[in-house]
Amino acid sequence: MDITQVLIIEDIPEISEWLAERVKQTFGVCNISQVDGVVAAKKSLHQTTWDLILLDLGLPDGNGVDLIRPLKTILPNCHCIVTTIFDDSGHIFPALSAGADGYLLKDEEEAEFCNSLRGILAGRPPLSSSIAQQVLLSLRRPIPSAAPTLTPREEEILVLIAKGYSCKDAAASLGVSYNTACGYLKNVYQKLQINSRAEATLKAIELGIVSTTDTP
Template sequence: MNHALILEDQPEARTWMAEKLLQAYPTIEVKQACSLDQAFKHCKKITFDLALIDINLPDGTGNELILNLSQTSPQTISIVVTIYDDEHHIFPALQAGAKGYLLKDMPAEKFIERLQGITSGEPALSSEITLKLVRYFSTINPEPGPLLTAREKEVLTLIAKGYTQPEVSQLLDLSPHTINGYIKTIYRKLSINSRAEATLEAARLGLVRP
């Protein structure tokens, strides 16, 4: 992680996020913006690895920046940081391209832990958000999807439950290389590219329950 952007209109919250971001990645360069206009200006000059984005802003919604980054800078990992934990805010943000969703009232150490997990492919999701997503998708009848083998379903289930690749390798007594191969195949079959999406697909397919 080399460059990060924080889009937040409240100075105290912006300072808090910057502090936690630097604790997670001490060498990262952080740019701060208090409005969409300012954030877009930063994005024209710098390619960001990570963006922490509030939703409700004086001049619009953070989803506008998330959508723009997903189209113009797909390598940027957009993470929502907000007080809102309802479906009316969660799903539009994820649909716009957010790769994570963190709540502002989560403990500082958990916030830092979620940020650090990004580099190893962990979804940056507050536990409350993960539970809401799983509950939501578990109420929907599973739809037919690409045929996964029994082993692929096993790997997907463990990934959706939050296990890391080394842990999955140990639990299934398979080499890390083999597990990595399974994950690539699963992602290809399901047309996904993140652990957050894997969690949603596992719930949709009825592999995990609240």
């Protein structure tokens, strides 16, 4: 299948550009458009006949899952692939049930990501290898009834941000990719309903995970 019209729905500019480069690396020259939220994405669906849409789940103005069904209704031949940092069943199954054609993790190595992307469009299994393993594990064990407010990783990055680390430095400290660290931080902001580093610092103090002497 020729891929010429591509829409990337991702609110972190650096990650959006990373995805655009992977698309070019995989399919060559494409007309790539980038939007950063649900509202902008809905407008874009009617602008052209998209061949491929890469969709983040945690968008600032809504859940990316809610875009999948209308997207597939409007563009039934378009490949809609979720690109996310979420590897848990609570995100995987709703996205696939809504009609996503694939589910890839943004912190994969470049070559693996491109190979997975190419494979989905060629009809191979539509999941990152780690996601496929997660699906199998989820089928073998009960799904937890509730999740903590913040995951351990999300709490770690909140502490680092409160201490004055940049997202890049926090990624290095945690031993994860920049994309993954940004995704964790975005999820923290959404869960705690905050919008700035200052609010993050205050919230970390309020939660008791840092003290005023730890902050810059």
